[in-house]
Amino acid sequence: MTILRARNIRKRFGGVVALEQGDLALGAGEVHVLIGSNGCGKSTLCKIIGGSVAPDGGSLELSSEPVRFRTPHAAAAAGIGVFYQELSLIPQLTVAENIFLGREPRTAYGLVDRKRLRSDAETAIRPFGAVVGQGFGPDVLVSDLSADQRQIVEILKVLSENSRIVIFDEATASLDSKQVAVFFDLIRSLKAEDHAIIFISHRMDEVFAIGDRVTVMRNGRTVVSVAIAETTQDEIVAHMVGGAYIAAADRKEAPAPLTGTAVLAARNLVGRKLADVSFSLQRGEILGLGGLHGQGQSDLLRSLFGAESLAGGSVFLDGKPLLLRKPSDAIANGIAYISGDRSRYGVLPIRSIFENLVIGLVSKQRPVGLNYGALVKRIAPVAERLKLKFPSFAAPVSDLSGGNQQKVVIGRWLAVAPAVLLLDDPTKGIDLQTKHDLYVILRELCAEGVSIILYSSEDKELLGNADRILVFNGGRIVRELEGERMGEFELYQAAYAAS
């Protein structure tokens, strides 16, 4: 019996099409796997079902009744609970307060019953008691928890809603195998009580261990939906990557030898989320970092920029050892870092475009007596090259679209002509045209001898731009893909099958 049906759901974010045709039919008592490469629209579909994103078109039916949720509250009232990939926790509140947020137990007087809040939370935590690790409890602030513990809180939160339909959007991403086992037991008991579950995961072993049915998405479209018992891992991956499927051998690559001509070389880097990372970057090369979200790629880039500290290993620039204690060490050596998270690491929103572009130059000049004419002469060609659309240099950066803001951030570094450019998911939330412009610029930069390390959460962006791809898992490089072996299928295999 189908209890939830999504038909032809569409959604755009500005110029980005997140969902073109989302279809899903969920049966009661079923664990329904939703799978597809990064950026194919799974989370967007889930958020639309959960009422936190409004669709542009399409229809939702709950028990054959057409429904439309304007808020997450409305969806929750209709019996839909969502585990959000980016989590919906409040760091300033405790574990207990987070689990029961909005549904706190109350006394006869209508006030929050703190004793019961605490004991209810203890009961909820109990199944995870043995596997949750140190420093966990009802009174601990969520801001003090580790990534896996936060995911467990989000799991407990959505379970405590006791919804008929529960959506888990990459709920196992940071969990270890013991925690996953507990989680799966909980899912099985939900299933036994006839709850319906949408389960998103990239780990194939999990998909086959818990799933009853799988729906595959590709580029914002639902491609196929089949029973797990009637399919295979290769078939699923083939649907995910479409025409790109080739039955390639699953070979392990030997890491490329470190050559003396490398611009940047890293040896045995160890950090908070990095384990023994070694690689070298050639002049004029775009080196891609691939793999699941949060496997150490951003950490590597931030460490190379001196923004995160390394516990061990060494970095060489042009053969000379480099000490990276703070970003200014990296900048002084011609290493630039650009994040897709512009608001946190990039633009100075209320300052003018001019100020945003020249800030890198100014910090290299003498501190007083800026020569504005000379500065404008330096940045005008940069702006032109970026095809920057802007009213005037004096306009604040916040007036620009996201894509153009990102161009400004890149322009800032172009003005100082870096030797190494570190790109940390640089096109997040940017429209296609601007993305394309940026790719062209990256290629031009390479031709001029700039070396680039690119991390992207979208597999297609990596495959389309990188010369080589290092696939990360758990802070390690598990595979290097190059040349003919660098296809969508191989990338997927390396990233997901290895986990």
Add this chain to the structure above:
Amino acid sequence: MTEHAKTAPSNHTSLTQRLRSFDLRRHTYLLSVVFFLILCGINIALQPSFLQPGVMVSNLSTFLPLILVSIGQTYVILASDIDLSVGSIVSLVNVATVSIIEGMGGTGGAIALGLTTGLGLGIAAGLFNGLCVALLRFQPIVTTFATGIIFAGLALWILPQAGKQVPATVWQTYGGSILGVQTVIWVLTLAVIFALVLARTRFHHALLATGGQMQSAFQTGLHVLRVRITAYALSGLFSALAALCLVGETASGDPLLGTGYTLSSISAVVLGGTALSGGIGGFIGSVFGAMILGLIDNVIFFARLPFEYQGLVQGLIVLLALAGGVFVSRR
């Protein structure tokens, strides 16, 4: 027997757990209490009569309006918004109430109508702020700065110059006592009880969540709009209460009366350990923060500092208190 054997160790662990999990970040007001006590000590040294009941009550009635405004401001700041119009709401409610009471002849009915209209006006002003900020998504700082100008303009329109009188019963009641307890103590006690009860409601959890991480609060299914609007309405309500206290204290209307309360209330809230970024803190700290600001004025007065240095010393003490808070929260 088995029951007992089971519960005893769990009680024990919960006590040690509670001790271990005692976290200054959950009790950000404690530092303001310490600072308050220190200032009390200094004040007693400079002014030995400080502890006499009469002096304490008189101090309290001086501090009370700021305490009330600060309690209201706390809710707005906890939701990660800000209310720069509280001073103007104080002025507006003050002149409106006085004008109604005098205009209707100062009878008992006139007084009742004046007070209730004043409270209603404060809530309405807060709701207006909340609607602009939460529903229309205007910037809180700019919006409440602008509405503050509007409210101040309205106050001047109602009563262009300080003046008018309220009947003696009003200030006699406010300055006197009810059922043997000073009226100001009643007001403070009732306000604190109200805030204490409010702190135990689901609304308050939702308020902290909204200020802590608005997107998460929304996705959790909380009514983020309603929460923010309610916070502004509470701010309006407490500002109105402060204005009524000022009616009782000054017995007249003044369209510029509230001017200083806006920034003082924000200082008091921050001194009390509530984070301007929202989600952390509570009204208790703001009460102490407001009293700290009042005591600083006292200390400076009784220290007989030359007039030219008063602002300097006042600023330095506030800075010191803030630095202490930053030091603790960074650890």
